Amino acid sequence: FMAKKRTSKSKSKSKKKTSAKKVSEHAFVKKELEAPLDEVEIIDLSDMSPEEAADQLNHNEEDAKKNAKEPSKKKEEKEATQENEKEEDDEDEEDSIETEDEKGDDETEQTKKMEKELAEIYENEDGSLPDMHTFEKQKGGRFLRALITLVISLAFLGGAGWYGYTYLYHPSARFVENDVILSIGGEEQVGFGEDVTYRVRFKNAQEVPLDNSSLELRYPAGFVFESASRDPDPDTNNMWTLGPLEKEDGEYIDIRGKLYGDIGARQSFRVFLNYTPSNFSSTFQKVATQETAIAGAPVKLAMSGPKQIAQGVATSFTMEVSPDSDASGTLPPHLALVFEPDVAFVTQKMEPKGGSTLSERLWLIDSFSEDVTSTLFTITGAFAGGEGTLMANVRLIGWQDGQSRSDAYTLATAEKELAIEDQQLSVSLVANGSQQDITVQPGEHVNATIVVKNNTKESLKNVRVRLMFDAPSSNGRSIMDWPSLEDDTDGSIVGEQLSDTVRRGQITWSSGQLRDLREIKAGDQVTIDVSLPIKSSDDTDLASYKSYEIALAGDAQYTIASGEETSAAVPLVLTLNSDTTFAVRDEVDENTHTITWLIGNTYHPLKDIEAEVDMYGEIGFSPDDAVVPAGEIVYNEAEKKL
Incomplete structure (x- = not known):
């Protein structure tokens, strides 16, 4: 066959692309035939006789000579045209060639690596590569697939048969939690302290035995247990060990006692049945509750x-x-x-x-x-x-x-x-400069002030003011030192024993002691000050007083057109601290210090006492050497804190 002659432009592009794209083929892949050169003419002589082939060759030779004698001008024009086209192609492909060259290099490296890995995978034992153009499909495997299908089908049918036999025709072999029956019954409403009886029922209503069965009751805080129809476990009043429960086994236990609680409050009884089904290894629990309200008291x-x-x-x-x-x-x-x-x-x-x-x-x-x-x-x-x-x-x-x-x-x-x-006459109290509750100590003075103010638009006449100290008492005597009272207005003092431990001292002022109380005009106020000391351990035996609070109260009575009225102040509470003393003694003997702490207290009892000390320098101390008459001693050697 005669191959068509390529143009110079196609030749130029083909060379450019071939140089830019360097494609490597696998060794075992058939390579493409390279294209014949543009100046080579291929003649097929296979169907010609020797004479015809000779004539053909001679004829071609004459044509070649004839063509060689054509004017060079035509050749130069052709070369000039090819050169122009080549320059245009170079400009269009200049940038892409550089990128394609770089990619081509990378692809070549990757391709070589891939060829090597594929060769290692597909090569034969002698190192040669197999013929990848021909693959043979191996027949067989149908019997194996049929065998696997048969085994799976038989397993499915066997499981379905076992399920039907066990759960449909023999349901008793299956454990059903709902067939474990537990309940507790009793009154929904009872009176305070009334006798109550609660009945606990349990039963195994199935063929599966229940092992390790036990019963536990949790009573409300107000229930007092008295007896039960079945004795509980030793040292308990709410636990029963039942043991195994066979098919249809069950009974009831009556719990008797008294129920106490706030009126209207609901008390909850809870009962727990713990057991292990014979065909299980885990423990199950059933719960029942009963609520009872305290309806009232007699x-x-x-x-x-x-x-x-x-x-x-x-x-x-x-x-x-x-x-x-x-x-x-x-x-x-x-x-x-x-x-x-x-x-x-x-x-x-x-x-x-x-x-x-x-x-x-x-x-x-x-x-x-x-x-x-x-x-x-x-x-x-x-x-x-x-x-x-x-x-x-x-x-x-x-x-x-x-x-x-x-x-x-x-x-x-x-x-x-x-x-x-609306309040017509306001009364307010101040103790030691405070209108709030405060703390005081034995031997301290209580400076009390009472203020009355007229909030109406009319005068209030014949006002009487009263100040009361409700203080600890021992043997009928108050802890307040009344003989030492300081009162510039000289009010009247009256004592009253309120209880074995509290005595009231009352100071009353009227217009006879204070002229301003005869009439308090609208918007005016009257202030009265007193000072009353608290006895100390030097004056009395503080340990004999059982209480340690002083209640300070005040009120005022006044007269208006409708009659006599009374107004009171917000009371104050003065808490008496104890007269605790803390002394330290240090006896030095060469390099040894014997330190003694003395804690004294003569008033009301103290509790939760804690004393601590920080040590400095090179100290050698052992808690075993300490004498501790009460409590315990703790020493932190790292922090040197005792």
């Missing part, structure tokens, strides 16, 4: 008093406590009635006095006897704060033997809403 409480009050004006409230024969339950052996207003209340008087405590506004009550119909309790005092409305509350509380008042339950309550009127 006692009634009522309160009466005014609907409107004024700040500082004396007001009385009466509480009636009576048995309630219609209610169930029993009363605890210890009872107390507590008056609890929303705001500060200055207590002036409590009736009956027996069992009453002014500072706490409560009465201790003996248990009611069957023949007692009702008992009245009256408290008189003044509110020293509040705006709009406030609530006066009273509670009857009770507690068992072995309990304290802080553990008491609420047995009955009563309340009364009060409307507060």
Whole structure:
């Protein structure tokens, strides 16, 4: 076949691209034939006779000579045209050739690396490469696939059959948690201290046995256990070891006792059944609960008093406590009635006095006897704060033997809403320069000031002012040193024993001692100052005093057109610190120091005492050498802190 002759332009581009793109072929891939040169003519002589081939060759030779004799001008024009085209191609491909050369180099390196790795993978044992043009597909494997399919099918059918046999035709072999029955029953409402009985039921309603079964009850805080129909485990009153529970095994246990708690509060009983199914290794738990409310107590409480009050004006409230024969339950052996207003209340008087405590506004009550119909309790005092409305509350509380008042339950309550009127005469107190509660010590002076101010637009006449010190008492004598009282206005002093441990000292001023109290005009105020010392250990045996608080209160009575009124101040509490002393003694013997600490205290007991010291320098100390009459000693050698 005669190959067509390429143009100079195609030749130029082919050379450019061939030089820019250097493509390497794998050794085992057939290479492309290189294109024949432009000046070479290929003649196919395979179908010619020798004579025809000779004539053809001679004819071509004559044509070649003839062509060689053509004018050189035509050749020069052709070369000039090719040169112009070559320059244009060079300008267009100048930038791309450089990039292609760089990429070609990288691709060549990667290709060589790939050829080497492929050769290592595909080479035969003798180092030669296989013929990659021919692949033979190996027949076989159909039997193996059929065998695997058969095995999988048989396994699936076997599992389905086992499931149907076990769970459909023999359901008893399966453990069902819902077939473990547990319940607790009892009253939903009971009276305070009433006898109660709770029945706990449990049953294994299936064929799977339950191993290691045990029962646990958790009682509310107000339940007192008395007995059970089945004895609990030793040293407990809420644990039962049941052992194995076979099919349909079960029983009930009755729990008996008394239930106490605040009125209206709900008490929760919880029971736990722990067990291990025979076809399991883990422990299961079933839970049941029962709630019971304390509906009431066999006692009634009522309160009466005014609907409107004024700040500082004396007001009385009466509480009636009576048995309630219609209610169930029993009363605890210890009872107390507590008056609890929303705001500060200055207590002036409590009736009956027996069992009453002014500072706490409560009465201790003996248990009611069957023949007692009702008992009245009256408290008189003044509110020293509040705006709009406030609530006066009273509670009857009770507690068992072995309990304290802080553990008491609420047995009955009563309340009364009060409307507060505008205050006409304000009364305020100051103790040692403070209108807040403070601390004082034995031997210290209490400088008290009482101020009364007329807030109305009219004069207030015949005003009486009263200042009260409710202080610790021992053997009927107050801890306040009344003979040393300093009062420039010379008020009247009256003493009153409020309880075995508290005595009141009262100073009263009227127009007879202070002319300014005869009439206080609108907007005016009157100030009275006194100074009263506290006894020290030099004056009395402080250890004989059982309380350590001084209540400072004040009020004023005045007359207006509608009658006589009373206003009270917000009371102050003065806490008496103990007269604790701390002394250090140091006895030196050459390089040894014997240090003694002396802690003295003659007033109310102290607790949680802690003393510490920091040591400096080269100190050698061992806690074993210390004499510790009380408590314990701790020494940090690294920090040298004792």
